[in-house]
Amino acid sequence: MDLSIISNQFRTCPTTGLKVHMPAQRLVWINAVSAVVFLLLGGVLALLLALTRWPAVHLLPQDLFYRFITAHGASMLLFWITFFEMAGIVFAVQTILGARYPGIKFAWFNYILMITGAIMTEVVIFMGKADVTFTAYPPLKAHPAFYLGIILFAVGALFNCFQFIYALVVAKREGWHQGSLPLFVFGMLVAVIIAIFTLVSGAAAFIPAFLWSIGLIGSVDPEYYRITFWGFGHSAQQLNLAAMVSIWYLLANLTTGAQPVNQRMCRLAFVLYLFGINLGSIHHNLVDPGLSSTYRIFNTSYLFYAATLGSMIHAFSIPAAVEVAQRKKGLTRGLFQWLTNAPWSNPGFSGMVLSLIIFGFFGGPTGLILSVEQLNMLSHNNLRVPGHFHMTVVGGTTLAFMAVTYYVIPLVLQRKLIGEKLAKWQPYVFGLGVLMFTTGMHFAGVMGAPRRHWDVTFQNAVIQVPFDPAMYTMLALVGIGAIMAFTGLLMYVYVAVMSVFFGKKTETKMEPYMPQFAKN
Amino acid sequence: MPLQTPKKNWWEPFNKEERIWLWISIAWCIIMFIMMPLGHMWNQNVSSETYKTNPDEYAQIVDNFIKKYQRKDAQGKVITHNGKTTGIPLVEAPTKDQGDTFLVAQAWQFRPALVLKKNKTYRIHMSSLDYQHGFSLQPQNLNIQILPDYSFVITMSPNETGKFFLICNEYCMFAGEKMGHDSMVGQVIVED
Numbered sequence: 001m002d003l004s005i006i007s008n009q010f011r012t013c014p015t016t017g018l019k020v021h022m023p024a025q026r027l028v029w030i031n032a033v034s035a036v037v038f039l040l041l042g043g044v045l046a047l048l049l050a051l052t053r054w055p056a057v058h059l060l061p062q063d064l065f066y067r068f069i070t071a072h073g074a075s076m077l078l079f080w081i082t083f084f085e086m087a088g089i090v091f092a093v094q095t096i097l098g099a100r101y102p103g104i105k106f107a108w109f110n111y112i113l114m115i116t117g118a119i120m121t122e123v124v125i126f127m128g129k130a131d132v133t134f135t136a137y138p139p140l141k142a143h144p145a146f147y148l149g150i151i152l153f154a155v156g157a158l159f160n161c162f163q164f165i166y167a168l169v170v171a172k173r174e175g176w177h178q179g180s181l182p183l184f185v186f187g188m189l190v191a192v193i194i195a196i197f198t199l200v201s202g203a204a205a206f207i208p209a210f211l212w213s214i215g216l217i218g219s220v221d222p223e224y225y226r227i228t229f230w231g232f233g234h235s236a237q238q239l240n241l242a243a244m245v246s247i248w249y250l251l252a253n254l255t256t257g258a259q260p261v262n263q264r265m266c267r268l269a270f271v272l273y274l275f276g277i278n279l280g281s282i283h284h285n286l287v288d289p290g291l292s293s294t295y296r297i298f299n300t301s302y303l304f305y306a307a308t309l310g311s312m313i314h315a316f317s318i319p320a321a322v323e324v325a326q327r328k329k330g331l332t333r334g335l336f337q338w339l340t341n342a343p344w345s346n347p348g349f350s351g352m353v354l355s356l357i358i359f360g361f362f363g364g365p366t367g368l369i370l371s372v373e374q375l376n377m378l379s380h381n382n383l384r385v386p387g388h389f390h391m392t393v394v395g396g397t398t399l400a401f402m403a404v405t406y407y408v409i410p411l412v413l414q415r416k417l418i419g420e421k422l423a424k425w426q427p428y429v430f431g432l433g434v435l436m437f438t439t440g441m442h443f444a445g446v447m448g449a450p451r452r453h454w455d456v457t458f459q460n461a462v463i464q465v466p467f468d469p470a471m472y473t474m475l476a477l478v479g480i481g482a483i484m485a486f487t488g489l490l491m492y493v494y495v496a497v498m499s500v501f502f503g504k505k506t507e508t509k510m511e512p513y514m515p516q517f518a519k520n
Numbered sequence: 521m522p523l524q525t526p527k528k529n530w531w532e533p534f535n536k537e538e539r540i541w542l543w544i545s546i547a548w549c550i551i552m553f554i555m556m557p558l559g560h561m562w563n564q565n566v567s568s569e570t571y572k573t574n575p576d577e578y579a580q581i582v583d584n585f586i587k588k589y590q591r592k593d594a595q596g597k598v599i600t601h602n603g604k605t606t607g608i609p610l611v612e613a614p615t616k617d618q619g620d621t622f623l624v625a626q627a628w629q630f631r632p633a634l635v636l637k638k639n640k641t642y643r644i645h646m647s648s649l650d651y652q653h654g655f656s657l658q659p660q661n662l663n664i665q666i667l668p669d670y671s672f673v674i675t676m677s678p679n680e681t682g683k684f685f686l687i688c689n690e691y692c693m694f695a696g697e698k699m700g701h702d703s704m705v706g707q708v709i710v711e712d
Contacts, residue, residue, distance in 0.1 A: 316541045373565065380654070466659075
């Protein structure tokens with residue numbers, strides 16, 4: 001491509017001084033908007049499901065409950081998070097790295113693949129042709145379009161991942177960037193590498209299932225599917241983790257000016273994610289037939305908990321970075337002035353801190369407990385499991401993504417925020433709501449409540465099961481917490497949608513920008 | 521800065537606080553790692569004894585097993601868990617030395633209802649005839665995955681008497697208003 005055309009495609013961000021490659025900005029916009037649409041859909045379903053699990057309300061009929069649980073899982077875990085991450089990787093190159101994003105048309109093609117797949121899957125689910133829940137364990141068979149939709153979506157995402165790596169190569173080759181990658185881009189690169197092997201494992205699960213659903217192969221081995229599915233399903237959460245931690249660093253910097261204290265330590269932690277995490281998906285299969293104890297222990301402990309060590313390092317280095325930055329500003333009185341005088345009314349900061357606390361103190365440790373071979377017998381498939389992963393994926397990842405949106409809209413999408421007052425409260429309302437309903441789920445699970453279960457009172461069963469009455473209180477807490485979290489979600493969607501579509505446009509300052517490190 | 525290219529030589533030594541934290545973390549990771557192998561010193565582990573089977577074969581085995589060990593009253597009539605003819609048949613399970621016990625999960629029931637003796641050891645096979653199911657023993661909250669085509673063998677010795685419940689905790693479809701995954705319940709009775 002002609003460099004003189006490309007060099008006129010850049011604007012300068014008035015706040016940060018970063019150079020932004022404008023043609024890729026629409027890509028960030030479309031992926032982020034699609035993500036929020038699926039978040040809203042998944043959120044409405046989540047509220048309905050939680051109100052059904054609350055025995056005193058028991059809102060939905062049986063068929064809709066299982067249909068919505070399928071749609072909720074797909075909308076949230078696949079579509080909301082992945083679309084947002086796709087926006088994130090484009091943003092990492094075109095803004096943070098200040099490089100051109102090559103192959104804009106190809107990226108649009110990927111987006112169309114992904115959105116076609118996503119809509120296809122949702123339509124099939126809502127038509128009632130795929131009441132198999134998100135995991136779709138064979139021999140539960142869904143309509144072929146369900147598997148095909150997920151495969152299309154995953155292929156689009158995979159293409160995007162390769163394109164991101166290509167963009168990094170181009171940035172080096174054409175001299176847009178020189179030296180080590182900025183930490184945020186480095187974190188996103190780790191997420192992308194995890195995404196690639198995640199999606200390959202997903203293909204190993206979904207392609208046989210698809211062939212089986214159209215009748216080309218006779219059966220899919222249930223344990224083979226479980227292993228490959230969780231190679232996809234669990235690793236997908238690890239790429240969310242890498243993206244979320246990158247966003248924590250980004251937010252810590254944008255809100256307090258924090259800088260990584262030791263680059264080597266932060267990067268080492270990301271590398272530990274990369275090498276430790278791809279093993280650890282067998283903790284979903286700890287009480288499955290067909291696996292030996294040695295294999296279970298070897299795989300589940302992530303090879304000496306390398307990934308956990310990574311998280312421990314981030315848990316140290318992010319607060320340390322914030323503390324150093326705050327103390328530099330003169331907030332040095334006592335041990336905690338840096339913390340008490342932190343920008344708590346800035347949703348970017350409060351969202352980051354709450355996400356860190358909910359993920360680090362609740363989500364992570366509960367997950368480690370669940371993945372102990374012996375203890376897993378007490379928790380497999382009961383509500384403790386959703387309790388854990390809602391702490392990580394909703395309280396952690398989703399909240400971090402929400403918090404970063406309040407910066408993405410003014411800085412990247414160039415719109416003034418509408419409803420800033422609402423945004424100030426949003427992380428607190430959402431965070432506390434999530435903490436409440438996940439705590440309810442966790443303890444209901446401890447008392448025996450199964451997951452994905454329409455009716456724990458067993459009205460229709462031949463035998464009545466007497467549960468601890470405290471379980472019903474816990475399930476009520478799930479309902480009440482979900483209402484609160486949903487309120488927080490609506491606040492977020494209101495601010496995001498209003499700002500993106502009706503916010504006051506800020507001026508675009510186009511400035512010619514040439515590769516700074518071109519060789520010739 | 522996370523947004524900027526780091527200066528050229530960022531491979532710096534860790535400072536004192538970082539080193540202390542790293543060693544605490546590494547020690548903690550090692551402690552966590554040895555917990556699972558250490559758990560094998562006590563007898564509360566997940567079984568890894570599995571046999572390949574198929575639904576037809578397993579259905580045959582379970583039917584023969586139920587016929588052989590069914591609990592009957594004085595007139596030779598079959599006793600079910602609720603006393604009705606439609607109920608789940610009660611089976612007096614053989615202990616480990618006498619033979620194996622077979623449990624089947626099928627949409628939407630567990631068959632048979634097992635009668636066990638306190639402090640005796642049993643080898644219980646479980647498999648499914650259709651979908652994946654979950655064996656969830658309540659109120660102990662003991663959960664095990666049941667798959668079709670695999671016969672998973674659990675060795676257990678009940679140490680309490682009473683009535684226990686099995687609920688299915690792996691989603692296994694539904695039909696109509698009244699039947700489905702959420703109505704799948706079984707029973708285990710432990711006697712002295």
